[in-house]
Amino acid sequence: MIKIWLSGLLRTRSGRLTGTALGVTVAVALLAALGAFLSTTRTTMTSQSVRSVAVDWQVQVQVATGAQPQNVLAAIRDLPGTRAALPVDYAQADGLTAHTGGTTQNTGTGMVLGLPTGYASMFPGEVRLLAGREHGVLLAQQTAANLHAAPGDTIRIQRAGGLPPVAVRVSGVVDLPLADSLFQKVGAPSQSQPSAPPDNVVLMPARSWHTAFGPLASARPDLVRTQIHTLRSHALPADPAAAYTIATGSAHNAEVRLAGSGLVGDNLGSVLDAARSDALYAQLLFLFLGVPGAALAAALAWAVAQSGAGRRRKEQALLRTRGATVGRLVGLAAVEAGVVAVLGAAGGLALAVVVDRLAFHGGGIPAAWALAASGVGILVAAATVLLPARFDARRATVASGRTAVARRPVPRAAWWVLGGTLLAGSLAVFRATSGTNYALVLAPEGTPTLSVDYWAFAGPALLWAGGTVLAWLLVDLALRRGRPVLAWLFRPVAGALSGTVTAALSRQRGTVVRSVVLLALACAFAVSTGVFNSTYQQQARVDAVLTNGADVTVTRPVLTASDTAKLAAVPGVRHVEPLQHRFAYVGADLQDLYGVRPTSIVGAGRLQNGYFSGGTARSLMDRLSARPDALLVSAETAHDFVLHPGDQVRLRLTDARTGQLRTVPFRFEGVVKEFPTAPKDSFLVANASYIARTTGSDAAGTLLVDTGGIGQRQAAAKAKRVLGPSAHVTDLPSSQTVVGSSLTAVDLAGLTRVELGFALVIGAAAGGLVLALGLAERRRTLALASVLGARGRRLAGFVWSEAALVAVAGGACGAVLGWVLSQMLVKVLSGVFDPPPDHVAVPWAYLAALAGVTVAALAAAAWAAARHAKRPPLAELREL
Structure with a gap:
């Protein structure tokens, strides 16, 4: 009888059977495809996070406990999973001095690092050469700007501890992309970390550093420290949570083996910590967006099955008049549900494989997700076909089953x-x-x-x-x-x-x-x-x-109006917006200061209202335009210095005419929470014309280039050729793959x-x-x-x-x-x-x-x- 029933279903009810199976197919395929997305996403998050780390561990040598750097270095190298390790020395300087262009420039305190041979090639993400040669004494980009120094110039480092200055010849200018982690306080809680890396940084070969600062290490060990920069094996699980567990476990194990002679700054664990949180958000996207779709597909299968409910009841009534028992009727319904489940699950998995290859580049459907999706398909088939048939078979009578039209109840x-x-x-x-x-x-x-x-x-x-x-x-x-x-x-x-x-x-x-x-x-x-x-x-x-900052962003210590004009003439460039980037002292705190043109920065920087507090982007820029001395400060700065609208804020800026700090009055007008190219914590935004008038220089440090959202990479390459190798050029598509969470x-x-x-x-x-x-x-x-x-x-x-x-x-x-x-x-x-x-x-x-x-x-x-x-x-x- 089952064969006859199945043959009749396929012959006379193939349309409805196919429609129900298609509903199951959609549910299975959607769940399996989203499972492939989750698997691919987690793997991508882990690999991307690992790639973003230049130095996996920064092991701080605990000199106070009698530890020797060479012993800590040997212990780190002997740890399982260590690929390479090099010592890096840090020393504090009282200041830097340079005599260039007939003037003398002095800076405040700074940091001098001693780098061993091969450091830049072993840790390529830490140091990026902008000008000159990479061997010898190197200046950070902002330090070179502060000193007006270039490769070939001589600067004097004011050593701390009463030691006489030491003169060094500059070989090159570099950028330090990961300065925040490079200058972190290893072992200190996050709230006590420096709000910004030091403004003045000098990199020296390790041998020269020891000649210059070896005496300081003996006299004032509190001003000198040594870290062991380490590369670890990246053979980690694809899941960020599992990778984080292994990475942090290895760091903790290292601290145990060092027995107090070193503290591990686990940069690798930090980025994996953020990645595992983002992996949970990816899971939430699946739950919020994928599950409703699968449920809707199941509802579709139910609706298709229910469209034939009246006919099914008539057929059951006819079979009961011919002696069919309730068990037999349920068994026939189970056959129909089985056909729907098999067709739906098989079709859904096949469709999911096609979707995975087209949308997720063939990452593959994980076996667990395939089984789970198939199980859901079986449940949907049972719920849409078997359960209604069982209910009708047990509750309906022959007479009610033969009724053509049932009276619709009125909702209560x-x-x-x-x-x-x-x-x-x-x-x-x-x-x-x-x-x-x-x-x-x-x-x-x-x-x-x-x-x-x-x-x-x-x-x-x-x-x-x-x-x-x-x-x-x-x-x-x-x-x-x-x-x-x-x-x-x-x-x-x-x-x-x-x-x-x-x-x-x-x-x-x-x-x-x-x-x-x-x-x-x-x-x-x-x-x-x-x-x-x-x-x-x-x-x-x-x-x-x-x-x-924009479709294409150009940064250099000094960018003139001539540079802006050259860049505006590049094919594909629609607009170039100069952005002043200076540094100002708020009390004793050195912060980034951005000088903007209020009439054009909103569109050029694509400023969002969410970046500001106390007004829209346009309204706050209008305040800067109406009152040249108006100042917008970050939320952290407003909180730390207890500022209220209308308060006078006296900033110390470098006067380009004298090279000395000058006090400039501003009026606090609002809070800016985010700003293009600005750091996340403390920064300031002011009117560029007011800054230029009070400091004697209108030079920009950044150019925001609008290409209309197309051809950013090509425009970036042309800008690099026009402005030369000293300009740092970035494009939006490249940044989008590495920034943010x-x-x-x-x-x-x-x-x-x-x-x-x-x-x-x-x-x-x-x-x-x-x-x-x-x-x-x-x-x-x-x-x-x-x-x-x-x-x-x-x-x-x-x-x-x-x-x-x-x-x-x-x-x-x-x-x-x-x-x-x-x-x-x-x-x-x-x-x-x-x-x-x-x-x-x-x-x-x-x-x-x-x-x-x-x-x-x-x-x-x-x-x-x-x-x-x-x-x-x-x-x-x-x-x-």
Whole structure:
């Protein structure tokens, strides 16, 4: 009997069987593909984090305990996993002096490093040559600017401890890209780390350093220290959390073996710590964006299966009249569910492999994800086919099974209460989880583990549920109580039969409501996913611009108006914005000072309102323009110095005419939290014309180049040729791959294509397939209408009226629900965005494509049904 039943299913119900299996296929494929994304993303985060570290360990030699640098160096080299290790010596200098161009320049305190031979080649990320030769005495870029020194000049280092100055000849000028970690206080808590690296830095060969500062090490050991810079093996697990555990465990083991003779500054563990947090955010993206899609695909499979519920009950009634037991009926349903599960799981995994190769470059579907997705497919098949059949077989009678049309129950008031409660609960959870101090990913101080507050999922989940209930109730109410309005709306399509069409839809409103609600959920999923992904991509670009400064950014100690003109003439360059970069003392604290042109910096720097506090970007720039001495300070500076709007701030700046510090008064006008190319902590923003007038120099240190968002790499290469090797040129695409959090730097283009592609498929299926199957179940109604005299346009009015109702009601409900969901997702997942968005990004082109595909699917289904309705009615009734 099972073979006969299966053969009959495949022969007469192949369309509905295929539709149900397709719903399972989509669910399995989406879960498996997103599993591949998670696996690829974690691997990318780990490898990217490891690549960003130039020195894995900075081991501080504890001279106070009697430790000798050579002994610590030998112990580090003997540790398992150590690839290389070199000693680096640090000494504090009281100042630097240079006689250049007929003037004398003096600086404040500085740091002199002794580097062993081969250091630059072993740790290539630490030192980058800008001018001159890399062998010999090297000056940091800012130090060279402060001293007006160039390769070949001689400078004097004022040694501490009362030692006489020592003169050295400069061989080159370098940049120190990782200065923050290079000058860290190993073993000190994060809050006691220096707010910025030293402004004056000299690099010397180790032999010269020991000649100059060996006596200081004996007389004042507190002013001299030695670190062992170490490269470790990067054979780490792909998962950032597992890699972090191994890396930090190795660092702790090293400290135990050193027995107090050295402290390990674990740079590798620090970046992996950030990566494991970002990996959790990637997991949250999967849960927030992927799970709803899989659930919607399961709902689609259920809707397809339910479209044949009436026919299934009739078939069960017929089998029961012929002696079939409940167990036999359930067994036959299990066969159908098995076919759906096998076809759906196999098709889903095959589709996931194709998606993985196209979107994620063939990283492969992890076996665990393949099994989990297949298990979900089996559960969906059982829930959509087996459980309803079992319920009908146990509860329905032969008489009820033969009933053609069941009376639709009217929703009770309790359903309205439920819908309102779900929405109110969603709002309450959203307000609690979107507060200023709320953290979705928790990293408790002093614990090696991270945790996720999954309570935040309750907000979107309750909104999904509440929106579904509300959409169902509203559409059901419209079909019951709004029949006169619907009849008037259907008149252009159904003509004189508009009232009959409305009555038929009202009587069969269960099927209509199911189609509308499913389409609304599909549209809501597509809208919320599209808006979130577009906002994510927008903020990834904003983050890159914030760090890089513009499409192309040029930095050099001194950039003149002539350099600006040369760069503006480069093909592909639309605008060049000079940005002064100076240093100013706020009290005893040396901070970065940025001089801007208030009338053009907002557009040139793509300033966001979120960068500022107390006003928009435009309004605060207007203050700088209206009052030249106005000053914007970072939030940390405003807090540390207890500044209030209107306070006078007296800064000490270097006067270009005398080379000496000069006190310049400013007026505190606002807080700037972020600024292009600025550090994260303490900095200042002022009017460039005021700085130029008070210091005697209008030279810029940075040029922000606008290329219109295209050809950045080519423009950067041309700028390098025009300005010479001393200019440091960076482009936005390169910066976007290395700046910000590892999550932001991960290219989510593949994930976006997968999610939005599945959303289109689900939207089209929800609109077209479900409507087509529903109309197929109403063939009897159309045939009877034809017998009673309905012809041509009037008969098609039945079909097109329902299609129009489903399209308009489902699209409207989906658009509203999707917009609210997208706002909630962006707010709850605010930790993903750095900086937070001023506004969400709406992918209008994608939404237009979604609307077009959905309408086309609905139109195709309605056209096929209308064409089928033209068949001879008696032949149609005979088949039914």
